[in-house]
Amino acid sequence: MMRPLPLAACLALAAVLSVAVVTPQPPPPPADKPAEAAPAPAAAAPAPATPAVLVGNAQAGRTLAYTCQGCHGVEGYKNAYPSFHVPRIGGQSAEYLTQALTEYKKGNRKHPTMQAQAQSFSDQDIADLSAYLSSVK
Numbered sequence: 001m002m003r004p005l006p007l008a009a010c011l012a013l014a015a016v017l018s019v020a021v022v023t024p025q026p027p028p029p030p031a032d033k034p035a036e037a038a039p040a041p042a043a044a045a046p047a048p049a050t051p052a053v054l055v056g057n058a059q060a061g062r063t064l065a066y067t068c069q070g071c072h073g074v075e076g077y078k079n080a081y082p083s084f085h086v087p088r089i090g091g092q093s094a095e096y097l098t099q100a101l102t103e104y105k106k107g108n109r110k111h112p113t114m115q116a117q118a119q120s121f122s123d124q125d126i127a128d129l130s131a132y133l134s135s136v137k
Contacts, residue, residue, distance in 0.1 A: 054123055054124055054126075054127035055127065055131075056094065056124075056127035056128045056129070056130050056131025056132070057127075057128045057131060058128070058131040058132040058135055059132075060125075060128040060132075061127075061128035061129045061130070061131050061132025061133065062132045064121070064125055064128055064129050064132075065129055065132050065133060067117065068089065068117075068129070068133070071086045071113070072086055072087070072088065072089045072090075073090075074086075089133050090133055090136030090137065091133075091134065091136055091137055092133060092134060093134055094130040094131055094133075094134040095130075097126075097129065097130035097133055097134060098126055098127060098130040101118045101121065101126045101129065101130070102118075102123075102126060104117070104118035104119075105118035105119050105121065105126070
């Protein structure tokens with residue numbers, strides 16, 4: 001049996017997930033001017049061999065980490081699976097936290113609650129969470 005999230009945690013998660021990021025688009029050229037010839041595009045740069053590392057925003061991560069406190073912030077808490085002790089995540093390295101959340105998201109680490117949580121996070125959310133949680137003492 002899984003422990004339900006507190007109402008405040010559910011509301012916080014819903015608020016975070018309902019925010020949409022809108023990227024502004026450049027305005028189209030005026031219709032009364034003739035179109036100018038565009039310069040020839042430069043040769044495309046080769047794709048980097050490794051994916052770019054996202055820089056986390058600790059303040060955004062603090063907001064996202066609210067739901068983590070339901071399990072990871074309670075001293076001595078054990079979850080519904082008696083063989084799993086809930087680890088402390090505050091103060092862990094950002095690299096470790098990023099790797100762990102990414103593995104839960106991809107299904108490489110198995111824990112139903114953590115997989116469900118991680119799948120709701122974007123890569124930027126994971127970077128933000130890692131930045132914040134690594135700064136907590």
